[in-house]
Amino acid sequence: MNVELRRVVRCKSCGASIIWAETSSGKAHPVNALPAPDGNAALFPGPGSGKLLVLFGKAVRGAAERFRSHFSTCPHAGEHRMTPRTKAAPR
Numbered sequence: 652m653n654v655e656l657r658r659v660v661r662c663k664s665c666g667a668s669i670i671w672a673e674t675s676s677g678k679a680h681p682v683n684a685l686p687a688p689d690g691n692a693a694l695f696p697g698p699g700s701g702k703l704l705v706l707f708g709k710a711v712r713g714a715a716e717r718f719r720s721h722f723s724t725c726p727h728a729g730e731h732r733m734t735p736r737t738k739a740a741p742r
């Protein structure tokens with residue numbers, strides 16, 4: 652993986668090192684910055700965009716490096732999940 656594509660930042664809730672990547676549906680998704688052998692996510696460079704794409708499921712099996720979705724490890728993940736009710740709430 653091209654290291655320049657990784658932009659490590661801190662989770663605002665727990666302080667862990669994370670990488671923001673984009674899902675196949677175009678949504679931002681936090682991934683733990685350190686690879687994990689039991690990871691449930693794989694990162695790939697986006698085609699010509701300079702963005703990182705995060706894939707789950709079968710795509711993870713063949714990946715050179717695996718990562719964990721930060722939602723699966725952050726103790727405050729529930730505060731950041733978008734449910735239909737929170738999406739409709741005024742800001």
